[in-house]
Amino acid sequence: MSNPAIGSILFLSLLTSCQAQQQPEVNLYERYLTVAHARGQFNGTALVYDRGKIVYQGAFGIGSIDPVDSLDLNSQFRLASVSKQFTAMGIMVLKEQGKLKYDQDIRDFMPELPYEGITVRHLLHHVSGLPDYEPLMDQNWKTDLNYDDPARYTDGNADVIKMLVEKKPPVYFKPGEKWQYSNTGYNLLGTIVAKASGVSFAEYTQKYIFDPAGMSRTVMYDFVIGRDPKMPDRAYGFQVGWDGTTRSPADSHYLNHGQGEDGVYSTVGDLLKWDRILYTEKLVSKATLEEAFTPAVLNNGDTTEYGFGWFVQKSPTGKRMVSHSGGWLSFTTYIFRGIEEDKCFVVLKNSSGVGGWGIIDGLTDLLYGQSAKLPPRSIRVELGKEVARGGVEHAIDHYRKWKAEGSADLIINEGELNMLGYELLWAGRVDDAAAILRLTMEEYPGSANAYDSYGDALIAKGDTVNALLNFKKAFAMDATMTATKEKIDGLEAVKPKD
Secondary structure (H helix, E strand, O other): OOOOHHHHHHHHHHHHHHHHHOOOOOOHHHHHHHHHHHOOOOOEEEEEEEOOOEEEEEEEOEEEEOOEEEOOOOOEEEOHHHHHHHHHHHHHHHHHOOOOOOOOEHHHOOOOOOOOOOEHHHHHHOOOOOOOHHHHHHHHOOOOOOOOOHHHOOOOHHHHHHHHHHHOOOOOOOOOOOOOOOHHHHHHHHHHHHHHHOOOHHHHHHHHHHOOOOOOOOEEOOOOOOOOOOOOOEOOOEEEOOOOOOEEEOOOOOOOOOOOOOOEEEOHHHHHHHHHHOOOOOOOOHHHHHHHOOOOEOOOOOEOOEOOOOEEEEOOOOOEEEEEEEEEOOEEEEEEEEOOOOEEEEEEEOOOOOOHHHHHHHHHHHHOOOOOOOOOEEHHHHHHHHHHHHOHHHHHHHHHHHHHHOOOOEEOOHHHHHHHHHHHHHOOOHHHHHHHHHHHHHHOOOOHHHHHHHHHHHHHHOOHHHHHHHHHHHHHHOOOOHHHHHHHHHHHHOOOOO
16 A cells, blocks of 8 residues: 555645646645645535635535435535624624623513522623533433433523523633633523523524525524425535545434534535625624724633634734634634735534644745645544554554654644544444454553453453553543442452352
8 A cells, every 4th residue: 555645745745846837727625625625625505715815725525425416616615604604793783783782780680590690791701601511402402312312402591591500500701701612602602592582593694694695505404303395405414434435424413402502504615605794794883893803801801712602813014803613513613814814714514534624824824925735634433444444453554654654744642542442342343342452552552541441352352351451541540530440340240159
């Protein structure tokens, strides 16, 4: 097999050559994404806008695995946390309509909440200190059902509030004391939009944001499992298996009905319309927009990097830029706005794939005239392909060769190896999983987690004696591993047969 770095080296050489020759017929964005797609690192759509014109837009890969169909520029993707900027805009419109104030206590809208002193502004800036609702729901919401079981689905934001009221999890810190990204905060903002406006969150965003912006393919979506005739262009999330070829759905989750922190579906074209309208006063005044693009100031005077629904940072040229990423199941999304340079690009993916965030760095480099590197490959992906191709020992031989070569194009770390081991275990390839997790343990002898993981593989093989030894080794190295201690206690409680 050829060295996985060669494709990257050849691409970079060609890219540099094209830049040097300034060939106008070569679109560097298309070339970059084409190679990334071929490497299994990009399945989605992208659009790049630079100083008055679209310089690239394209679609790569499939929008669904059942049936298999191709993505196009009209494909609508779940935006995940990129949705937060629309939630923030809803709050800003309501503020200009006189229906709420930024410094208003959130219990004016949700008096049942057990939290004092938190304002709308705190939620917008991620400085509320509210606990994360997702693990709370994982631990308490119909836990006898799988996460993708339709019977486990929540009814939406109301169930999040109900759980916060019932369980009363404590805040992480006092409001305004620290910055911590909070899906809980934006979920509550979605509810505040509905409470303050008197209509549903979806109705309000449609009337006051999407319609005025001409975003005809954008909706605050009430999630439906399976094909939906109301949204025929919806992209469906999927993941690629350990062998690099098997595909499985990754679109259903019991928290899919949450809105505010998530919930918007859109296209690259509509997100460009969103970018363009934010240079106008058609939605809110310039003064209000300026607040959205101004970072929060903490109680101690420190400045964060987050405004209202946007990260506020500097572009490669030192100019002000705002951006936001999103990730949910296999969807990864990103919007970049160089607001002082009239630059924008959007990336929407429905298969997470390895190296996905590295695509963002590459497109940023190209937008600012720099040479772009492809994201490095993952040892998990490459090794899995070799297991499928020639067996686990064949794959381990390749691993040792790649490690000796020290390729910068290949990510080799404990986490990637460990994940491959579990993927094989979940696929029922117990012996292969044990071999990979044993390799992980040998490569990272100082890791308690490596011993614990190998113990799990040994349990699957029926070797409880050696599994117990590995669990004890892990717990001796890290006494905080309470789950490992439970495994030890469970094994030791089983009396050997006479």
